[in-house]
Amino acid sequence: MDQRTNPERVVHRRAQDGYQWEAVARLPYKEDDRALFRSITRQVLFSDPQMASELRYFEIEPGGFSTLERHVHMHAVLILRGRGHCLVGTEVRVVGTRDLITVPPSTWHQFRATAGEPLGFLCMVDAARDKPQLPTGQDLAALAAHPAVAAFLENRPNQPLP
Numbered sequence: 001m002d003q004r005t006n007p008e009r010v011v012h013r014r015a016q017d018g019y020q021w022e023a024v025a026r027l028p029y030k031e032d033d034r035a036l037f038r039s040i041t042r043q044v045l046f047s048d049p050q051m052a053s054e055l056r057y058f059e060i061e062p063g064g065f066s067t068l069e070r071h072v073h074m075h076a077v078l079i080l081r082g083r084g085h086c087l088v089g090t091e092v093r094v095v096g097t098r099d100l101i102t103v104p105p106s107t108w109h110q111f112r113a114t115a116g117e118p119l120g121f122l123c124m125v126d127a128a129r130d131k132p133q134l135p136t137g138q139d140l141a142a143l144a145a146h147p148a149v150a151a152f153l154e155n156r157p158n159q160p161l162p
Contacts, residue, residue, distance in 0.1 A: 019059060019081065019120050021045060029058070029066070039064025039113075047127055054127045058111075059120040060084065065112040068153075069132035075103035076124040077111070084119040085112045090146040095119075108135065108143060110152075 020026060021043060029040040039061035046055040057080075060066065068087070077086075083096040087110045088103050095101060095111075103109045113119035135143070144150040 019057060021057070037065060037067045040066055045122075049127055052127050054125055054129075056123045056125070057120065058123060059118055060111060060113040061118050062113055063115045064119075066110055067132065067134070068108060068110040069134055070106050070108045071132055072105055072130040073126040074105045075101075075109070077101040077103065078122045080120045080122060082117045082119040083114050085114075085152065086110065087149060087152050090143065090149055092148045092152045108139070112152075 024043045024045060026041050026043055029037055029042050041059050043057045044054060045057055046053075058066070060082075077100070079095050079097055079099045079101070081097060083094070086093055086095050086101055087108065088101060089107045089109075093101075111119065111121070140153065144153055
C-alpha cells in the first residue's frame with residue numbers, strides 16, 4: 001500500500017536532519033520542463049481520496065523559487081521555516097515563519113526564498129488537481145502593469161529578492 005495513504009501509518013516523525021520526514025520521499029518539485037523554477041523539492045505528507053485533499057511540504061533553497069502559475073483549485077500555505085516573498089495575484093508580500101497564505105482559485109502565484117536561508121512551507125490542496133497554467137506573454141504584461149509585481153518579476157530568475 002502507498003505510504004501516503006496507509007491507515008497504519010498514523011504518525012510521520014520528522015528526521016533529525018531538518019525537514020525530512022521518515023519514510024516520506026523527497027521528490028522533484030515538478031515533472032514539467034516548460035515550467036521555470038529553481039532549487040525546490042516536495043514531500044507528500046498526506047494524501048487521501050476520501051478527504052479529497054493532499055498535504056505537501058515544499059522546501060526552496062536560498063535564492064530559489066517556485067513556478068509562476070495558477071490553478072483552478074485553491075491553496076493554503078503555512079510557512080514553517082525561513083523567509084521569502086510571495087506573489088499572489090497582483091500583491092507581493094514578505095513572508096516568514098508561521099505566516100498563512102491563501103491562494104484563491106485561478107490566481108497567479110509564486111514563492112521565492114531569500115538569498116540567505118531556505119523557505120519551507122506546508123501546502124494543502126485538492127487531491128485531484130488540475131494542471132498548472134503557465135503565463136502567456138499577455139499575462140506577464142498584465143501582471144507587470146503593477147509596479148510591485150514588475151519589480152518582483154524583473155528579479156526572476158537569476159537575482160532573487162533580498
